Amino acid sequence: MEILVCIKRVPDTSENELQLNTGGNDIERDDLVYSINEPDNYAVEEALQIVARTGGNVTVATVGGEDDEEVLRREMAMGAKQGVLLSDEAFNGSDGKGIATILKSYVEKNHYDLILTGVQADDGAAQVGGMLAALLDYPFASLVNSIEVVDGQKLRIGREIEGGNKEVNEIDLPCVLSIQTGINEPRYVGMKGIRQVASIEIPALSASDLGVAEATVGEAGAKVTRIDYFVPALGKGAEILQGGREENVEKVIELVKARGGVN
Amino acid sequence: MGRIFAYITHKNGVADDSALELAMAARKIDPSASPTALITGWGSAIDAASASVASSYAEVWKISNEKLAYPNAELVRKALVQVVPAGSIVLVPHDHFGIDLGPGLSVRLNAAFVSDVLAVDATEGGFLRAVRQEFGGQVSAHVRCDLSSGAVITIRPGAFKVPAGATQNGTIVDKSAEIGALESGRRYIETIAAESGDVDITRHPILVSIGRGIQDKDNIAIAEELAVALGAAVSCSRPVVDAKWLPKSRQVGSSGQTVKPKVYLACGISGSFQHLAGIKGNPFIVAINKNPKAPIFQVADVGIVDDILEFLPEMTDKLKQVAVG
Numbered sequence: 350m351e352i353l354v355c356i357k358r359v360p361d362t363s364e365n366e367l368q369l370n371t372g373g374n375d376i377e378r379d380d381l382v383y384s385i386n387e388p389d390n391y392a393v394e395e396a397l398q399i400v401a402r403t404g405g406n407v408t409v410a411t412v413g414g415e416d417d418e419e420v421l422r423r424e425m426a427m428g429a430k431q432g433v434l435l436s437d438e439a440f441n442g443s444d445g446k447g448i449a450t451i452l453k454s455y456v457e458k459n460h461y462d463l464i465l466t467g468v469q470a471d472d473g474a475a476q477v478g479g480m481l482a483a484l485l486d487y488p489f490a491s492l493v494n495s496i497e498v499v500d501g502q503k504l505r506i507g508r509e510i511e512g513g514n515k516e517v518n519e520i521d522l523p524c525v526l527s528i529q530t531g532i533n534e535p536r537y538v539g540m541k542g543i544r545q546v547a548s549i550e551i552p553a554l555s556a557s558d559l560g561v562a563e564a565t566v567g568e569a570g571a572k573v574t575r576i577d578y579f580v581p582a583l584g585k586g587a588e589i590l591q592g593g594r595e596e597n598v599e600k601v602i603e604l605v606k607a608r609g610g611v612n
Numbered sequence: 613m614g615r616i617f618a619y620i621t622h623k624n625g626v627a628d629d630s631a632l633e634l635a636m637a638a639r640k641i642d643p644s645a646s647p648t649a650l651i652t653g654w655g656s657a658i659d660a661a662s663a664s665v666a667s668s669y670a671e672v673w674k675i676s677n678e679k680l681a682y683p684n685a686e687l688v689r690k691a692l693v694q695v696v697p698a699g700s701i702v703l704v705p706h707d708h709f710g711i712d713l714g715p716g717l718s719v720r721l722n723a724a725f726v727s728d729v730l731a732v733d734a735t736e737g738g739f740l741r742a743v744r745q746e747f748g749g750q751v752s753a754h755v756r757c758d759l760s761s762g763a764v765i766t767i768r769p770g771a772f773k774v775p776a777g778a779t780q781n782g783t784i785v786d787k788s789a790e791i792g793a794l795e796s797g798r799r800y801i802e803t804i805a806a807e808s809g810d811v812d813i814t815r816h817p818i819l820v821s822i823g824r825g826i827q828d829k830d831n832i833a834i835a836e837e838l839a840v841a842l843g844a845a846v847s848c849s850r851p852v853v854d855a856k857w858l859p860k861s862r863q864v865g866s867s868g869q870t871v872k873p874k875v876y877l878a879c880g881i882s883g884s885f886q887h888l889a890g891i892k893g894n895p896f897i898v899a900i901n902k903n904p905k906a907p908i909f910q911v912a913d914v915g916i917v918d919d920i921l922e923f924l925p926e927m928t929d930k931l932k933q934v935a936v937g
């Protein structure tokens with residue numbers, strides 16, 4: 350099976366405390382550590398496991414700039430055969446539909462049996478996968494947490510629904526699936542693996558390479574734009590204990606006791 | 613501005629709570645609007661659900677079709693595209709169904725798409741200004757959405773509070789005949805219930821709940837020891853389950869369990885809305901997190917800015933001393 354996984358590089362919020370920049374129109378990006386969007390990494394692992402069983406190749410693609418090559422290489426070190434950077438000034442300011450439009454053009458110039466995205470980007474809206482499917486007129490399923498290849502024509506997939514229940518569907522290929530975290534255990538990537546793929550060339554494709562009409566992407570095509578970031582005023586907010594650790598420990602035990610805890 | 617529709621999800625003939633929340637959101641988008649409910653399904657279930665929704669919407673558009681007995685988002689999308697007029701605004705709850713339906717529906721309606729909206733600020737000159745969150749709730753953002761060709765907007769569950777009263781005596785309009793044959797490359801087969809685990813976290817009055825801040829599988833023991841000393845059970849957030857450090861049955865949240873403890877100790881949990889959605893019954897929440905800006909501190913009763921890997925063992929030691937002494 351030929352599988353395309355759409356991936357995105359995002360600020361790693363488990364590593365960083367986010368701050369707003371002075372203009373309030375963005376987060377402070379200078380000292381941020383970036384990494385691959387978490388569910389996208391699970392999507393790549395799932396794709397690799399599928400081709401290990403059925404044969405084929407995994408390609409990873411991202412719409413972004415030069416800096417984003419880093420995540421393509423990381424996923425190539427995991428085992429993806431090819432990385433593709435979809436990059437053009439005209440893509441700047443794209444909304445979700447714009448990103449999906451760019452990805453669609455790339456897919457149409459190639460052949461994939463299966464396209465995976467993450468459920469949601471950390472700075473995203475859980476939209477690109479479903480839009481890409483609709484633009485391609487492929488079937489779509491979101492929140493996928495299991496994939497079984499039935500035959501060359503279809504898959505049996507599980508979707509995570511409320512309460513941890515699983516909705517099982519059959520879906521025809523080619524299709525687009527958005528992958529939920531926890532579907533597998535992504536393999537570890539060490540520095541050695543990254544070095545091994547360091548010299549593989551990553552093609553960069555522009556709007557004209559892809560045949561993307563510039564008016565449909567970037568700021569020109571965006572119907573939805575972010576105006577600013579802000580940190581909302583705290584609700585009632587917690588009473589923050591100001592004591593030393595020992596004092597705080599005692600206080601918490603006391604509070605829990607008062608509410609019927611501690612035998 | 614186009615007509616506003618609210619897609620009603622329902623189960624066993626009962627409309628979801630989101631039915632009223634979407635009506636509220638519609639009024640925020642356009643105070644003069646009389647939103648129309650859109651409901652799909654089959655048989656007595658859709659009839660019962662439509663009848664109940666008519667008490668909160670002036671008009672209910674009903675699409676009854678055997679193929680829609682289970683809400684397969686692909687088929688629902690195909691049905692809605694047949695009846696929703698161009699330029700409309702369609703509201704959908706932001707849950708596992710809305711995530712499935714919304715993006716593709718917006719493409720097919722050639723409408724804008726805004727997901728997981730928490731609040732609506734204003735609608736001006738054909739633009740909507742709405743509030744969403746990014747980075748797991750660490751920051752909020754205002755977004756501007758061009759409504760000129762309509763919009764599909766998913767609404768965060770629980771964000772739009774519903775006032776009591778205000779009942780309608782709505783009419784039900786049967787749109788079933790306007791839907792052609794419904795086919796999709798995705799077919800629903802069955803629903804498999806979540807496995808129940810070794811510990812039933814839904815029944816415990818005290819939960820020591822751990823998040824990604826626990827950092828390593830080996831550190832789970834720290835939480836377990838504290839739980840023993842406190843007479844509590846250990847629950848967790850999603851990343852802990854994703855990493856296979858604890859079984860799925862211990863996960864609190866929209867895709868895990870709904871818990872109703874008296875006391876909830878949130879340890880190294882940032883406080884995303886999907887996690888908070890699983891905490892009910894207004895427990896006393898103590899949050900321990902090393903990031904003073906973590907969103908969990910907005911909902912907790914008491915907060916401690918500290919490292920859980922040091923704080924929790926100290927709490928365990930203290931409890932043991934008290935027990936001995």
Ligand SMILES: Cc1cc2nc3c(=O)[nH]c(=O)nc-3n(C[C@H](O)[C@H](O)[C@H](O)COP(=O)(O)OP(=O)(O)OC[C@H]3O[C@@H](n4cnc5c(N)ncnc54)[C@H](O)[C@@H]3O)c2cc1C
Pocket residue numbers: 362363468469492748822823824825826827848849850851852863864865866867868869879880881882883884885886887890900901902903906918919920921
């Ligand atoms: C469709 C969908 C469904 C979901 N369902 C659920 C669900 O049911 N339940 C759920 O929990 N999540 C769910 N999520 C995921 C959710 O969005 C968040 O990603 C998740 O809740 C974050 O978990 P966390 O708070 O443990 O991790 P993070 O957000 O990474 O937060 C970790 C926190 O630990 C703190 N920390 C780190 N180290 C320490 C330390 N040593 N001491 C003290 N503090 C420390 C950090 O400051 C941070 O605040 C779902 C997501 C999606 C898209």
Ligand SMILES: Nc1ncnc2c1ncn2[C@@H]1O[C@H](COP(=O)(O)O)[C@@H](O)[C@H]1O
Pocket residue numbers: 355356357386388389410411412413445448465466467468469470471472473474475476477478
């Ligand atoms: N710029 C991008 N390039 C490639 N894939 C993307 C990009 N943005 C989003 N995606 C994919 O779409 C998924 C959902 O993102 P979003 O809709 O932005 O939340 C991500 O997990 C990625 O798989």
